[in-house]
Amino acid sequence: MDKLIIKGGKKLKGRVDISGAKNAALPILAATLLTDERCIVKNVPMLTDITTMIKILGELGKSVKRVGSTLVVKTQDKSRCVAPYELVSTMRGSICVLGPLVGKRKKAKVSFPGGCVIGPRPIDLHLKGLRDLGIGINVKGGYIIGNGKEIKGTRIYLGGHFGSSVLATANVLMASVLAKGKTVIENAACEPEIADLVRFLKKMGAKIHGAGSPRLEISGVRYLKGCTHALIPDRIEAGTYMLATAITKGDVYLRGGQFDNLLALIDKMREAGVSIEKKGKGIRVRHVKGIKPIDVTTLPYPGFPTDLQAQMMALMAITQGISVITEKIYPERFIHISELNRMGARIVLEGPNAIIKGVEHLSGAPVMASDLRASASLVLAGLVAKGTTEISRIYHLDRGYENLEIKLQKIGADIKRVKE
Numbered sequence: 001m002d003k004l005i006i007k008g009g010k011k012l013k014g015r016v017d018i019s020g021a022k023n024a025a026l027p028i029l030a031a032t033l034l035t036d037e038r039c040i041v042k043n044v045p046m047l048t049d050i051t052t053m054i055k056i057l058g059e060l061g062k063s064v065k066r067v068g069s070t071l072v073v074k075t076q077d078k079s080r081c082v083a084p085y086e087l088v089s090t091m092r093g094s095i096c097v098l099g100p101l102v103g104k105r106k107k108a109k110v111s112f113p114g115g116c117v118i119g120p121r122p123i124d125l126h127l128k129g130l131r132d133l134g135i136g137i138n139v140k141g142g143y144i145i146g147n148g149k150e151i152k153g154t155r156i157y158l159g160g161h162f163g164s165s166v167l168a169t170a171n172v173l174m175a176s177v178l179a180k181g182k183t184v185i186e187n188a189a190c191e192p193e194i195a196d197l198v199r200f201l202k203k204m205g206a207k208i209h210g211a212g213s214p215r216l217e218i219s220g221v222r223y224l225k226g227c228t229h230a231l232i233p234d235r236i237e238a239g240t241y242m243l244a245t246a247i248t249k250g251d252v253y254l255r256g257g258q259f260d261n262l263l264a265l266i267d268k269m270r271e272a273g274v275s276i277e278k279k280g281k282g283i284r285v286r287h288v289k290g291i292k293p294i295d296v297t298t299l300p301y302p303g304f305p306t307d308l309q310a311q312m313m314a315l316m317a318i319t320q321g322i323s324v325i326t327e328k329i330y331p332e333r334f335i336h337i338s339e340l341n342r343m344g345a346r347i348v349l350e351g352p353n354a355i356i357k358g359v360e361h362l363s364g365a366p367v368m369a370s371d372l373r374a375s376a377s378l379v380l381a382g383l384v385a386k387g388t389t390e391i392s393r394i395y396h397l398d399r400g401y402e403n404l405e406i407k408l409q410k411i412g413a414d415i416k417r418v419k420e
């Protein structure tokens with residue numbers, strides 16, 4: 001297993017190129033199941049989560065060829081309909097093959113994804129929405145068995161305890177595009193990744209209105225064709241580099257960073273005193289003066305993303321004063337606190353609120369990555385800590401950050417990957 005060794009204290013300076021969005025790639029690759037024709041998806045990041053999705057598509061009779069950052073997806077066997085436990089259990093995002101599979105092939109057998117280190121992640125909304133469309137859903141032997149012989153458009157309310165759901169929206173949307181009649185999804189997720197999925201589906205010939213809004217209207221069509229699509233840049237990767245720049249008091253230009261998809265983060269970073277400008281096809285982030293403590297609450301888009309909560313916490317950990325971070329999407333997504341505290345941070349948890357008393361400096365330590373975004377927060381902490389930080393179990397980072405240490409080295413970080 002690899003680990004990362006970071007010597008803290010270097011200011012990040014220069015330019016980072018933002019990769020394609022992982023969380024747009026996963027549902028869009030799943031959407032290729034809606035046609036037997038060839039699809040070309042461009043700007044796909046090289047990540048283990050993408051490799052997992054390619055393997056699942058392989059199990060479902062697709063051949064996927066990678067040329068650089070372009071994937072060419074073709075159909076070889078359209079009778080396959082089982083997404084096995086061995087693959088689905090390694091990545092929650094693989095649940096998004098259920099909707100397109102049952103929508104197009106009329107039957108699906110997809111392993112139940114199970115628990116997750118960031119807290120319980122139920123799929124009740126996915127199953128409710130699919131049932132509302134007339135899809136027969138049974139759970140047997142750890143698998144969801146879907147029967148899509150009579151899919152009919154209807155009006156579906158898709159909100160749960162924590163508001164909208166990104167992948168439930170993706171699943172229900174993909175199951176409805178080939179349905180008879182009109183479907184309306186109320187309380188649909190508004191995330192840019194869902195809007196990108198809608199763009200892809202429309203290129204395939206789907207009829208959808210309301211992308212990016214909480215109401216999606218879908219008029220079912222009989223057939224969808226292959227298409228070519230370039231993924232949007234990854235807003236969470238961009239946000240992570242923005243916070244890395246602020247924490248190291250740096251000055252970095254994020255080429256491809258989409259300002260308009262990051263407004264909640266930008267608002268909070270500006271409140272904290274960081275200079276952020278939209279510039280050409282990217283974003284310039286500059287540390288100009290002392291950073292102030294802030295309060296942040298995570299919410300569904302356009303609110304502050306839960307996927308940047310841990311990285312923001314690393315910044316607040318070295319910001320004088322008291323900050324409060326409230327997690328409203330995954331109330332248990334706080335595993336990074338103990339590791340940040342091991343580096344000298346002073347953070348306590350009270351229910352879904354993390355109370356952060358800013359310290360003057362963090363000190364390097366051996367720490368362990370636990371999930372993707374928690375790991376990113378440890379990298380940020382390592383970049384600013386005094387001394388050396390060793391992060392083990394970095395396979396979590398490889399799931400979601402393309403060439404992380406190479407990109408960081410290019411902007412001046414002292415970081416290297418070594419074999420454990």
Ligand code: EPU
Pocket residue numbers: 023024026092093120121122123124125126127160161162163164165166167168306307329330372373400
């Ligand atoms: N929820 C339910 N029932 C459901 C589905 C979700 O109660 O059937 C709850 C969840 O437990 C959570 C909330 O609704 O409290 C929102 O979860 P959501 O369904 O939106 O999450 P997801 O679609 O499974 C995607 C991203 C996550 C990201 C969340 C929230 C992908 C592949 N994953 O997950 O990304 O945190 O949306 O924005 O798109 C990551 O990239 O590190 C990551 C975890």
